[in-house]
Amino acid sequence: MFCSALRTITTLKNSQTMFQGTGGRKWVKKVQQEWGILEKNLPDYIYVRVFEDRMDLMRAVIIGASGTPYQDGLFFFDFYLPPEFPQAPPSAYYHSGGLRVNPNLYVDGKVCLSLLNTWTGRGNEVWDPSSSSILQVLVSLQGLVLNEKPYFNEAGYEKQVGTVEGEKNALPYNENTYLLSVKSMLYILRRPPMNFEDFVKSHFCKRGHYILKACEAYLQGAVVGTLNDDACPPTDSNKEYSCSMGFKLALGKILPRLITALKDIGADCSQYEHLGKTETAQES
Known part of the structure; x- marks a missing residue:
């Protein structure tokens, strides 16, 4: 079951029972570090809950920001931390409700984001085991995906940023x-x-x-x-x-x-x- 706290990442009472199906003690320590980062740095309008009996799962909700077409909407994401984490990034699933609200968020739940290695990127845009974090993923979803002009998230359309044509097309989009x-x-x-x-x-x-x-x-x-x-x-x-x-x-x-x-x-x-x-x- 989920822990009751929102925005507060609760440490499990008995981490020893969590080793099965995970990457062991080192993996547990890393996940707890991620929880600590979220607890201290989670921005406004992002809330996280974790499972009490499944450290490899967490659920986040992002409230659509003002100044965007997503304002006041709720956008839910589930994350799975594989045994290879952090060498491998978390897997993400978006609760779409059958709606394609953004080019990066698919009806089948796929989340297209370079940080998750589900889209192309370079430098700090892609997952780096030594520096990337779940917090970084959440902030990217909030600021780069659920943004003020999602038209430019369409593949190839970023070239139109700042152009008369692009700004015109972004309005009906x-x-x-x-x-x-x-x-x-x-x-x-x-x-x-x-x-x-x-x-x-x-x-x-x-x-x-x-x-x-x-x-x-x-x-x-x-x-x-x-x-x-x-x-x-x-x-x-x-x-x-x-x-x-x-x-x-x-x-x-x-x-x-x-x-x-x-x-x-x-x-x-x-x-x-x-x-x-x-x-x-x-x-x-």
Whole structure:
């Protein structure tokens, strides 16, 4: 079973029983060192739980950062530490819910990241047994994968960074990514990962208001992926660009289900009940 602490990596009471199926005492010591690194340095919006009886397994959840199309979403990853660890990197599995929310995260759970040796890279981009860590993997997932413009994560598209064409293409890509992120919220609300049920409920109760506030801002034309922690657009937002009508229609169709799901877990949605009628209003 998972240890109860979130963000606090709990040392096992009896590590002697963990040797079977692992790399032995040296392996156990290394894993405990990794736990210590996470306990002291885990950044905000990343939470980790470990198994009490399986040191080779851990589960992490990353909260989508503000200023990205993943804002306030929950993204779950399972990690397996092989007997060869740290000579070999951990294996990762993403809980996709059947949704491709990012070019690096596949529907079948594959995580494409050079640090995991599942993508090409060089230097400190690839796993180094002497210096790489699970913390580094988590920070890369948070900052490099679930970022503000995932369009440039598509293979070969990084060449378009800073170009007029690239920035133009990134806008509708963010719109589609946000729709997938909202659908992912619905999936997580319906099927929270085991032992994270209370965490999921607490998160969406706390952030439900801001999730709906973000939806309203986007329906009013704010650029997807530019909102602050309070779901407000920047004061210098791009007035020349408004979200596409197709995006607004698609979001309007999802909103009634989102509001219902948030209300069911106790989130205060009273201020945004009218958004549940958006679809009907737009079709009339």
